[in-house]
Amino acid sequence: MSFPWAKHYAPKHPLTRFLDEKLPLPRLVYNAVGAGYPVPRNLNYMYNFGVLAGFCLLLQIVTGVILAMHYAPNSLVAFGSTEHIMRDVNWGWMLRYGHANGASFFFVVVYLHIFRGFFYGSYKAPREMIWLLGVVIFLLMMATAFMGYVLPWGQMSYWGAKVITGLFSAIPLVGEPLQVWLLGGYAPDNAALNRFFSLHFLLPFVIAGVVILHIWALHIPGSTNPTGVEVKSESDTVPFHPYYTAKDGFGLGVFLICYCAFVFFLPNYLGHPDNYIEANALSTPAHIVPEWYFWPFYAILRAFTADIFFIPAKLMGVLAMFSAILVWFFLPWLDNSPVRSGHYRPLFRKFFWFGLIPTMAVLFYCGGAAAEEPYVMLSQVATAYYFLHFLVVLPIVSRIEKPKPLPFSITEAVLGSDNKAVLSENAKSAV
Amino acid sequence: MATSTGTPQGNAVAPEAGENGVRRRDFINIAAVSAAGVGGVATLIPLVSQMAPSKDVLAESTTELDISSIEPGQAIKAVFRKQPVFVRNLTQKEIDEANAVPLSILRDPQTLAERTKEGHHNLLVTMGVCTHLGCVPLGAAEGENKGEYGGYFCPCHGSSYDTAARIRKGPAPSNLVVPDYQFTTDTTILIG
Numbered sequence: 001m002s003f004p005w006a007k008h009y010a011p012k013h014p015l016t017r018f019l020d021e022k023l024p025l026p027r028l029v030y031n032a033v034g035a036g037y038p039v040p041r042n043l044n045y046m047y048n049f050g051v052l053a054g055f056c057l058l059l060q061i062v063t064g065v066i067l068a069m070h071y072a073p074n075s076l077v078a079f080g081s082t083e084h085i086m087r088d089v090n091w092g093w094m095l096r097y098g099h100a101n102g103a104s105f106f107f108v109v110v111y112l113h114i115f116r117g118f119f120y121g122s123y124k125a126p127r128e129m130i131w132l133l134g135v136v137i138f139l140l141m142m143a144t145a146f147m148g149y150v151l152p153w154g155q156m157s158y159w160g161a162k163v164i165t166g167l168f169s170a171i172p173l174v175g176e177p178l179q180v181w182l183l184g185g186y187a188p189d190n191a192a193l194n195r196f197f198s199l200h201f202l203l204p205f206v207i208a209g210v211v212i213l214h215i216w217a218l219h220i221p222g223s224t225n226p227t228g229v230e231v232k233s234e235s236d237t238v239p240f241h242p243y244y245t246a247k248d249g250f251g252l253g254v255f256l257i258c259y260c261a262f263v264f265f266l267p268n269y270l271g272h273p274d275n276y277i278e279a280n281a282l283s284t285p286a287h288i289v290p291e292w293y294f295w296p297f298y299a300i301l302r303a304f305t306a307d308i309f310f311i312p313a314k315l316m317g318v319l320a321m322f323s324a325i326l327v328w329f330f331l332p333w334l335d336n337s338p339v340r341s342g343h344y345r346p347l348f349r350k351f352f353w354f355g356l357i358p359t360m361a362v363l364f365y366c367g368g369a370a371a372e373e374p375y376v377m378l379s380q381v382a383t384a385y386y387f388l389h390f391l392v393v394l395p396i397v398s399r400i401e402k403p404k405p406l407p408f409s410i411t412e413a414v415l416g417s418d419n420k421a422v423l424s425e426n427a428k429s430a431v
Numbered sequence: 432m433a434t435s436t437g438t439p440q441g442n443a444v445a446p447e448a449g450e451n452g453v454r455r456r457d458f459i460n461i462a463a464v465s466a467a468g469v470g471g472v473a474t475l476i477p478l479v480s481q482m483a484p485s486k487d488v489l490a491e492s493t494t495e496l497d498i499s500s501i502e503p504g505q506a507i508k509a510v511f512r513k514q515p516v517f518v519r520n521l522t523q524k525e526i527d528e529a530n531a532v533p534l535s536i537l538r539d540p541q542t543l544a545e546r547t548k549e550g551h552h553n554l555l556v557t558m559g560v561c562t563h564l565g566c567v568p569l570g571a572a573e574g575e576n577k578g579e580y581g582g583y584f585c586p587c588h589g590s591s592y593d594t595a596a597r598i599r600k601g602p603a604p605s606n607l608v609v610p611d612y613q614f615t616t617d618t619t620i621l622i623g
Contacts, residue, residue: 167564169564169565184482187512189513282510284568286586288586314563314603376589
């Protein structure tokens with residue numbers, strides 16, 4: 001589906017005509033990311049991160065499939081085979097650094113994509129399903145990244161696996177048998193490593209499948225835009241190609257410069273030295289932290305240090321950590337304001353910039369810090385605000401806020417006036 | 432109920448239908464779907480249970496330890512089910528400290544006597560696995576941080592255990608687990 005003024009695919013070459021009859025793949029591409037997909041003309045650079053996330057997924061699949069040709073998922077040799085990739089395999093160091101930093105950059109891009117959605121209200125009707133599928137993708141990404149980090153079988157890999165599967169042991173009654181079942185043993189070992197490898201290979205393709213659904217769902221209402229006003233006429237849109245292929249291409253260039261700076265000059269900056277020590281079940285590293293992209297949620301996990309009523313602190317932490325993401329599923333219904341964009345919502349905008357963003361920054365910082373004061377107290381305050389923001393602030397703000405006047409159309413927001421659209425609107429109402 | 436007028440097919444299929452309007456085809460339908468369903472569910476059993484610990488993992492589930500060389504105040508680390516076990520020979524001072532704690536202030540109330548074997552109350556055998564998220568607490572080896580209660584300290588999330596390895600502070604919900612073990616002689620124990 002698309003707007004009525006979308007350009008129609010008309011193959012000229014005999015080969016493309018032949019294809020269009022037998023398998024209209026070029027038509028699909030033309031209508032999905034080509035000239036046949038009209039997109040709001042006013043998208044800013046925050047709207048680049050969807051395409052960039054798709055690029056990261058491709059990058060991870062390509063480097064990952066190649067790494068799997070050299071890596072051996074057995075606890076006796078996994079650590080050695082990772083070093084073999086680093087030292088002996090031609091360009092192995094680049095592929096592995098590219099994959100490890102690719103994961104980090106994937107998360108950078110996806111966090112920006114998510115927070116773009118928070119600010120511009122991308123989750124609101126009629127785009128709820130896009131948002132829900134996005135949250136599913138994020139959860140799958142977290143699972144994939146976690147299992148991938150276990151594969152080098154270093155100290156952080158091992159203890160990460162132990163701590164994260166230990167989360168399940170917090171579940172009453174079935175928790176401990178569940179953990180043993182997940183690991184295939186009493187502690188992470190070869191059985192766990194093997195299944196994590198298998199799933200780490202599988203899940204990216206599951207993600208790719210959900211990404212297709214995510215884009216499919218997106219193409220029904222079309223992209224939102226910084227004004228949050230829906231597209232009204234042809235002058236509100238430009239074709240995806242060449243306008244946004246060019247803009248996304250530029251964004252991709254900037255992204256690749258940053259990415260390459262890390263891969264080639266700071267390849268271990270985002271990692272942990274302890275992971276270059278082989279897994280040792282008898283010695284825990286002094287400071288276990290997950291990869292940076294899990295820090296906000298790790299801070300929430302650790303924020304619960306005392307039992308609340310009859311719920312043990314450990315279970316509370318685990319519940320809170322999972323709820324921190326699950327609450328996103330309810331966002332389209334927690335934020336009731338009919339106005340999408342934060343630009344036209346003065347009160348919402350204050351809570352976004354001075355509430356949610358600093359809270360996330362604090363959680364990020366505390367998640368990476370040691371489990372001591374003042375970080376524990378800071379994470380507790382930030383965790384409290386995090387949940388208040390979604391469960392209390394957003395519903396109340398969306399009821400009491402008086403939004404600023406919206407522009408009549410995207411064209412008016414861009415050009416200052418939209419005579420054509422106003423005229424046709426008048427003509428319609430005259431009829 | 433199942434009279435001839437009650438079925439959606441009405442009388443058009445009456446020649447095939449039995450006494451209650453049940454056709455042979457209905458029976459075959461239900462039987463086939465039921466068999467496929469039971470078969471499908473049965474197929475899940477191996478798919479799920481292959482994830483559980485395999486025979487070789489289960490076979491390594493006992494450990495024998497010689498404890499004669501542990502001096503009072505010392506502890507050793509051993510391995511049981513691929514996880515660390517701490518065996519600590521408590522000093523009299525540590526025993527007194529543990530016994531002086533009123534049970535009412537404990538998160539997981541247990542006495543030292545309940546956590547050790549009759550006649551060997553100085554020998555504390557526990558898993559070296561923090562009950563929070565499974566890190567190995569410090570305090571078993573010489574010079575490690577024993578935490579503010581003089582037992583074990585988990586560096587991951589700051590849980591502190593006392594000299595009877597009972598949880599006193601931090602996020603861990605319960606005391607360090609005492610595995611099943613028995614004295615095979617006066618100086619050897621069999622864990623598991």
